[in-house]
Amino acid sequence: MLIVRNARVATMTGAQAATGHAPLGLIEDGAVAWEGEKIVYVGPSAGAPRADDVIDARGRLVTPGFVDPHTHLIFAGDRAGEHAQRLAGATYLEIAARGGGIRSTVEATRAASDEALLESARQRRARMLRSGVTTVEVKTGYGLSVADELRLLGIALSLDGVVPTLLGLHAVPAGMDRARWVAQVVDELTPEAARLGARGCDAFLEQGAFTAAECRAALEAGARAGLVPHLHADQLTPGGGAQLAADVGCASADHLEQTSPEGIAALARAGTTAVLLPLAAFFLRQQAAQAGPFLQAGVPVALGSNLNPGSQRIESVSMLLAAGCLLSGLTPAQALWACTAGGARALRLDDRGVLSIGNRADLVIFSTSDPDHLPYHAGVEHAEVVVSGGVVRGALGTLVGDTRD
């Protein structure tokens, strides 16, 4: 048994909609103990069990490991040049005409070897883990053929701490009839992906991408195959995405920049989690979705990085927390809940995101005692020790420095 003692333990057992620090479920002078992969104690240090190894947190903050519920982690091809063209004023159509856009990522990804894709994804995953992200959802979607999508799924399955999602309806494959691709996704790809171990399914509802009827068909096929459905909804245009996500019973609806009050009410009724992606709005110089209307309607709000090569390449957990606060209007406590309990809820993972007995031993010891410090002193990652599935990563027993300064 291992134990962290003398910590400010943010269990995340509170309610996100409440004001102030309530979402954090703070235990002052608290302890978390685990045996193997599972938490066996959460409570005051005073009542904690004896353990073989003791980490003295010296009053610092402990939270559940972060859960990022929305990434496109596996890809080849750098699109920095395209980003620079956009900054210099090029339009989406001009960039596409020069060979940019999602199709360039699909081509580069198809051309890359398994080893190259795995190695670059591992590097990204490792940086996220060092910052405290113990669970990362990873979407396919840059394959756009049955074989290429299954290849990406296989790579996702070989990464540690990853929840793989089939994103068959991401774009229409070049030169293919869209109805044919939708039929392939529904009839072939989805059942095979479920059989191989995908956990979720997703679709991109947008003008220029797929229609509500097409997305419904793909998500219903996924649900029939036992996959947890998600939907890219209402990002650029209000397309009734939130209503569709609610209607299909999605675990999460993601983006939601353009969602109507009726859409928010539908999410609330369905118990669907809103995954906001404020760094994507920042990267694309658009208005981020505001958390307030979702929270007021009783919709839980999660934050996702949306890490991808085209529209969001900012890698920093503290910047995601900062963007959740500054761009989407969450308080620091609400943003921390969104990156832990909220992320787990968006993925229907009921064994993490909250520090409680029986849950996975995924937790972070920070270099500060103050939860408000993380989105404030952003751009510096404050995770000092990361525990993932009970395994301690970081300098156990050598907590040094206090980035509070």
Place this chain on the structure above:
Amino acid sequence: MLIVRNARVATMTGAQAATGHAPLGLIEDGAVAWEGEKIVYVGPSAGAPRADDVIDARGRLVTPGFVDPHTHLIFAGDRAGEHAQRLAGATYLEIAARGGGIRSTVEATRAASDEALLESARQRRARMLRSGVTTVEVKTGYGLSVADELRLLGIALSLDGVVPTLLGLHAVPAGMDRARWVAQVVDELTPEAARLGARGCDAFLEQGAFTAAECRAALEAGARAGLVPHLHADQLTPGGGAQLAADVGCASADHLEQTSPEGIAALARAGTTAVLLPLAAFFLRQQAAQAGPFLQAGVPVALGSNLNPGSQRIESVSMLLAAGCLLSGLTPAQALWACTAGGARALRLDDRGVLSIGNRADLVIFSTSDPDHLPYHAGVEHAEVVVSGGVVRGALGTLVGDTRD
């Protein structure tokens, strides 16, 4: 003699206003050599001199060390709680009534020991250096008495790679008549700060801070004492700050969110550098100053972090580059120029910011060959080896990983 060979050398000798990559002054397969503190060669690897030690950059990007021309690096007192209050909807007046605002930093700074102030400033400075910032301007301004301001100046002077600026007119000291403080700054503080080694002087022109007449008196006193003048101008209200900065002959006018076309024209005529601080606008949820009108008028644009405990605590050079692009409208190449040659120009340091013979050997070897990659893949710091005054910091000879992925 040391040399970096086989590098993409961005000398920053180009013009910022030009489009595309022109500002970078790129030398493909280039080399930079230095002897002691000074650069002795910049040019093609083929024509480079023989050196005692050779760093093979393997095609990666080399730039001048970054110059941050606007920070309030030395302070005590964390204001994360105040930031959280603001995010929860508290107004500036409510925060001030609860003891927040600049006065709380002044109190905490006055109460802190020299050792504590120096140690926290050293940690911040060390993080910046690791990210490639070889020169940091540091303002006083949290002392607000002659003795306390001189104490902060002394601490700034004891830090490496720091350019100290007297910011006497930052706020009116509590309980003091404002005219008396202005007179003390002009008559006592400024000459003494210049004698002790301050390099610049600055003032905060704003409603609620100081008037144009007061700022003019302080900056003219500074100029008489041989200090390089700067001005906090037009941040929250258009107060004719750019015109005053131009009129006094300031090296830089900083902030400039509200500057009029007439103000921009005045800066152009005076040769004053515009220091934009887009992360401060991000942190305060305001509109950042746009670089376009300044560049079109021929005003050089620099980027500063404005690192301070109240209104900008985001520490990340790559996020500053990203904000310069996404919020202030610079291209990646223009933003890199703004963080190197622009910063040096804003501080009237003609021995750095550009890689040329005789300049200080301040340079950065990045983990990528692509300048566009830095503001794109932001939130990850890409500096692999930092050379400051000829001293190599970082893993010489052990360049590992390519964060391009």
